[in-house]
Amino acid sequence: MPNVNALPLLPRDFDAAIVDLDGTMVDTLGDFDLALNRMLAELGLPAVGRQFIEHTVGQGSEHLIRCTLAEVGAVAELYDAAWAAYQRHYDAVNGEAAEVYAGVVEGLAAMRAAGWRLACLTNKPGAFAKQLLARKGLAPFFELSFGGDAFERKKPHPLPLQKTCEALGTLPARTLMIGDSRNDAQAARAAGCPVVLVRYGYNHGEPAESAAPNAVVDSLVELLR
Numbered sequence: 001m002p003n004v005n006a007l008p009l010l011p012r013d014f015d016a017a018i019v020d021l022d023g024t025m026v027d028t029l030g031d032f033d034l035a036l037n038r039m040l041a042e043l044g045l046p047a048v049g050r051q052f053i054e055h056t057v058g059q060g061s062e063h064l065i066r067c068t069l070a071e072v073g074a075v076a077e078l079y080d081a082a083w084a085a086y087q088r089h090y091d092a093v094n095g096e097a098a099e100v101y102a103g104v105v106e107g108l109a110a111m112r113a114a115g116w117r118l119a120c121l122t123n124k125p126g127a128f129a130k131q132l133l134a135r136k137g138l139a140p141f142f143e144l145s146f147g148g149d150a151f152e153r154k155k156p157h158p159l160p161l162q163k164t165c166e167a168l169g170t171l172p173a174r175t176l177m178i179g180d181s182r183n184d185a186q187a188a189r190a191a192g193c194p195v196v197l198v199r200y201g202y203n204h205g206e207p208a209e210s211a212a213p214n215a216v217v218d219s220l221v222e223l224l225r
Contacts, residue, residue: 019108019142020180021133039089056071061083061124104138117168120138122147129146158187181211197215
C-alpha cells in the first residue's frame with residue numbers, strides 16, 4: 001500500500017475529516033484491560049489477556065462484553081450484570097491508562113490550519129468518548145463528537161459517517177475518514193468517503209493494508225506533509 005503522499009489526496013481536496021478515537025488517536029488498551037478485568041473479577045470470572053482485548057475492541061462496548069463473556073466461558077445471561085459492572089469500572093478508569101499516540105496533536109493542528117472541519121466518530125459510548133477527548137486535551141480540535149450510541153447503527157455500517165457528514169454540512173467525497181481498522185474502511189467506502197488508516201491501531205490482529213484503504217500512514221502528522 002503506497003504512502004498517502006504518493007496519492008492524489010491533497011489538503012485542497014477536502015473540506016473535513018472524520019477521525020476515529022480508539023487505536024487512531026488514543027491508545028486505550030490499558031483502560032480496556034483495567035475495566036474488563038475488574039468487571040470479570042467482580043463477577044467471579046477469570047481474567048482476559050491484552051491480546052484478546054486488542055483483537056476484539058472496535059465494534060462497540062456491547063460486542064466487547066459479549067465476546068469477553070464467551071471468551072471466559074460465562075453464560076450469556078450474565079450480560080446485564082456484566083454491562084452494568086463494565087460501565088461503572090470504565091467510567092472510573094477512563095483515560096487513566098490511555099496515551100495519545102505520537103503525531104496526533106500535530107496532525108490535528110495541521111488539519112485545522114488547512115481549514116478542515118473535524119468530527120470525532122467512534123463506536124465507544126458517546127459519554128466516554130467526550131470524557132476521554134477532554135481528559136487528553138483533544139476536545140478543542142473537534143466541532144462535533146459522536147459515539148456508538150448516537151445513531152441507529154455503528155461502524156462498519158455507513159450510517160454514522162453519512163450522518164456525520166450531514167452534521168458537518170460536507171459532501172462524503174470531500175470528507176476524509178481517518179481510522180485504524182477494517183470497520184472504518186468498510187464504513188467509509190459504503191458512505192462514499194475516502195479513507196486513510198493508521199498502521200499502529202487495533203485492526204483485529206490484521207495489518208491495516210488488508211482493509212484496502214486509500215492509504216496507510218504511520219502517524220497523523222504525515223497526512224498534510
